[in-house]
Amino acid sequence: FFETEDHAVWATNAVYQQFRTWECIGFSWIGNTDIISDDADKGSTPTDALYMLDIDEFTFDASNQTFAWLWEGYYHAIFRANLAIENIPGIDMDPKLRDRLVGEAKFLRAYAYFNLVRWFGELPLITRPLEPSEFYTQTRQPVDAVYDKIEQDLLDALEVLPEKSDYPAGDLGRATLGAARGMLAKVYLTLGDYANCEKYCLEVIESNEYVLWPNYSEIFTRVGENCSESLFEIQSTALSTGSL
Numbered sequence: 001f002f003e004t005e006d007h008a009v010w011a012t013n014a015v016y017q018q019f020r021t022w023e024c025i026g027f028s029w030i031g032n033t034d035i036i037s038d039d040a041d042k043g044s045t046p047t048d049a050l051y052m053l054d055i056d057e058f059t060f061d062a063s064n065q066t067f068a069w070l071w072e073g074y075y076h077a078i079f080r081a082n083l084a085i086e087n088i089p090g091i092d093m094d095p096k097l098r099d100r101l102v103g104e105a106k107f108l109r110a111y112a113y114f115n116l117v118r119w120f121g122e123l124p125l126i127t128r129p130l131e132p133s134e135f136y137t138q139t140r141q142p143v144d145a146v147y148d149k150i151e152q153d154l155l156d157a158l159e160v161l162p163e164k165s166d167y168p169a170g171d172l173g174r175a176t177l178g179a180a181r182g183m184l185a186k187v188y189l190t191l192g193d194y195a196n197c198e199k200y201c202l203e204v205i206e207s208n209e210y211v212l213w214p215n216y217s218e219i220f221t222r223v224g225e226n227c228s229e230s231l232f233e234i235q236s237t238a239l240s241t242g243s244l
Helices: 005-018 027-035 050-057 065-090 095-120 143-160 177-191 194-206
Strands: none
Touching (some): 005 065, 005 095, 027 065, 050 065, 065 095, 095 177, 177 194
């Protein structure tokens, strides 16, 4: 593996695919982003997914399945991104595509770490494929170090990712220059660096790649999927056995 251009594309696609798994976008995601806030309640019956009721009522502890799923799912995405970032540069292929794919993987690694650091604080900062002897020797790194890596990955992605309009239709959903700028703005906002937040927000606006969707109520419906104000979305599909 990692011998042809197809291998590079497949390895990058595998990072995107991980974000479609239950661990990354199932109940754990809903619980840790909406139900834990004032935006949503658990609903359903009291005995359905009791771990979600604990999230809703703030009675959870570290053993709650929600956190285990998120930790596993997002570190799996980081593992796949690390494989791509380390191995794609050695493939004899179109240099522009090679650099773009590495940029996509760095964007996705930054996305994973940005979510994890806001959920868990200090984290093991893994930026390369580990040897088996290293699996149980990783220690949590300071939050500042995690944010520094997120920032660097996104700055690297800025150098090689194309604008949304430069992708062919078949590549809808891939990380774009606008997505990297938007996430950088969000990172800087989280860190209280308002000057850089404004800078990258303005770059998104002034790129003329995005326009506010006229009907806000449609944004989170099928009509609003990948609409004119969407910077980045996980691409999913409806299946007879569920949606992933």
